[in-house]
Amino acid sequence: MIFDPRVSIGTGGLVNEEFATVGRYPGTEVNSIAGFFQGDYQLTDELSVTAGMRYQNLNNEIDDFVADAVQTDIALGQATGGDAIPGGSNDYNVSLFNFGLNYKPTNNLRYFANFSQGFELPDPAKFYGQGIYNQNSDNYYELINGSNVSGTKLDGIKTDSYELGTSFNLNDLTGQLTGYYSLSDGSIDYDRNTLLITQSDNKKRVYGIEAKADYTVNENISVGGLAHWVKSDTQVDGDYQETVVTDTSPNKYALWTRWEDDYQALKLQANMMSDVSGYDSASDSTQELDGYTTVDLDYTYFLPSGEFSLGVQNLLDEDYTTVWGQQAQIYYGSYAPKSAFDYKGQGRTYTVGYTHHFQ
Numbered sequence: 001m002i003f004d005p006r007v008s009i010g011t012g013g014l015v016n017e018e019f020a021t022v023g024r025y026p027g028t029e030v031n032s033i034a035g036f037f038q039g040d041y042q043l044t045d046e047l048s049v050t051a052g053m054r055y056q057n058l059n060n061e062i063d064d065f066v067a068d069a070v071q072t073d074i075a076l077g078q079a080t081g082g083d084a085i086p087g088g089s090n091d092y093n094v095s096l097f098n099f100g101l102n103y104k105p106t107n108n109l110r111y112f113a114n115f116s117q118g119f120e121l122p123d124p125a126k127f128y129g130q131g132i133y134n135q136n137s138d139n140y141y142e143l144i145n146g147s148n149v150s151g152t153k154l155d156g157i158k159t160d161s162y163e164l165g166t167s168f169n170l171n172d173l174t175g176q177l178t179g180y181y182s183l184s185d186g187s188i189d190y191d192r193n194t195l196l197i198t199q200s201d202n203k204k205r206v207y208g209i210e211a212k213a214d215y216t217v218n219e220n221i222s223v224g225g226l227a228h229w230v231k232s233d234t235q236v237d238g239d240y241q242e243t244v245v246t247d248t249s250p251n252k253y254a255l256w257t258r259w260e261d262d263y264q265a266l267k268l269q270a271n272m273m274s275d276v277s278g279y280d281s282a283s284d285s286t287q288e289l290d291g292y293t294t295v296d297l298d299y300t301y302f303l304p305s306g307e308f309s310l311g312v313q314n315l316l317d318e319d320y321t322t323v324w325g326q327q328a329q330i331y332y333g334s335y336a337p338k339s340a341f342d343y344k345g346q347g348r349t350y351t352v353g354y355t356h357h358f359q
Contacts, residue, residue: 002072005336013340020075025125026065026087032058038098050100055093058121058156062087062149065129070141082141085131088149092156094119108169118159122188126197127154155199159184165210175213182206187234190246190331202235204243221259228252242278245287246327250276265300273323287330292320292345311351320345 003016038052070082098116105111131146165178184204188197208230216222229251232243242248256269276289295315301308325343332341 002075009336009340012342013336020072022068022071022075023065024068026085026129027063028123028125028128029061030058030121030124031061032056046103046105048102050098050102052098054096056096056119058092058094059089060092060121060124060149060154061089062124062128066141067129067131067133070133073141078139079135079141080139082133083143085129085143085146086148087128090149090153092121094156094158096158109166110168111166112163113165114161114163116161116163118161120157120159120184122154122157122197122199124154127199128152130196155186157184157186157188172216173213175211178210180208180210204232204234205240206230206232220261221257223255223257225255226253245276245278245289246331248276248278250274250289250291250323263302265302267296267298267300269296269298270294271296289323289326290321292318294318294320294345306354306356309351309353309355311353313349313351314345314347317348318345319347 001016001018002020002022004019007015007017034054034056036052036054038050040048040050042048064084064087066082066084070079073079074081096117096119098114100114101112103111128147128149132144133141134144135141159182161180161182163178163180165176167176168174182205185201187200187202187204189200190197208228210226210228212224212226214222214224230249232248233240234243235241251274253272253274254269256267258265258267260266270293272293273291275291277286294313295318296311296313297315298309298311322343322345325341328341328343329338
């Protein structure tokens with residue numbers, strides 16, 4: 001849908017009036033069928049193993065499509081018509097494996113290690129339907145070269161993931177610590193001008209550490225926290241560089257304290273998002289996302305058949321732009337003023353709830 005830009009920009013994107021409607025991406029149909037087997041075996045009283053395999057077949061069917069820019073000119077009366085970029089179909093067959101070990105020397109201590117594979121097929125609608133046109137003397141767009149579905153096969157991306165960790169329950173302290181590493185054999189790049197995608201053989205890796213702990217101070221009070229540190233890198237000319245901030249996640253942290261007796265509970269929690277920075281080759285500059293902190297307060301009263309709850313989310317009424325709002329300003333910044341994509345986080349919010357347990 002093409003909106004009247006004067007109305008959209010003048011209202012910060014809150015009011016949009018239709019001017020015309022055109023096709024944005026070609027029609028696609030993706031069919032998938034898969035079979036798998038999964039098993040586990042207890043090697044000893046303390047050690048068990050799991051393993052499995054998944055075989056999947058996917059079929060992509062892409063419709064013929066006139067490029068959206070050509071459709072736009074036709075809708076605006078600046079062209080009489082245009083050739084369609086031919087569609088087609090492609091098949092994919094992939095085998096995925098997983099393997100895991102679980103070691104539990106005591107009832108309160110566990111160690112685990114896992115390997116798994118995943119498969120991602122990028123959105124074919126954002127890959128096909130691209131073409132180079134020439135507008136002739138009759139204001140008709142002739143197709144010079146277009147994305148050939150059968151000759152330009154969209155590559156699936158396979159990711160190998162590794163995980164190593166432990167969980168424990170030691171007297172008054174419970175928690176879990178996990179480290180992970182994943183490596184993809186390709187990456188997807190987005191063109192901010194066309195909002196279409198391109199593929200490359202540049203590998204992408206994501207690795208991090210997750211930790212969570214809860215300590216019981218006495219029979220009524222406990223304190224805890226969690227941390228998730230993550231880093232994303234993309235291979236460029238053989239070397240790994242930080243992934244652009246539009247395709248990464250910030251580190252997350254939380255701290256809480258909880259008071260509870262037989263009848264009620266009160267929990268105060270602070271949630272923190274860290275700053276993120278990364279190099280953007282498209283603009284040859286370093287992009288940044290600003291972190292923020294919110295505080296939540298929750299009260300629960302225990303009833304014979306359920307719980308009654310009251311809450312205040314974002315207790316301090318923190319004024320912040322969400323991570324997606326900041327990413328959208330970078331990603332779509334060439335289309336409209338950044339203020340149009342300044343998606344604010346929810347302000348102070350009061351909640352009331354009741355949960356009923358059916359016998």
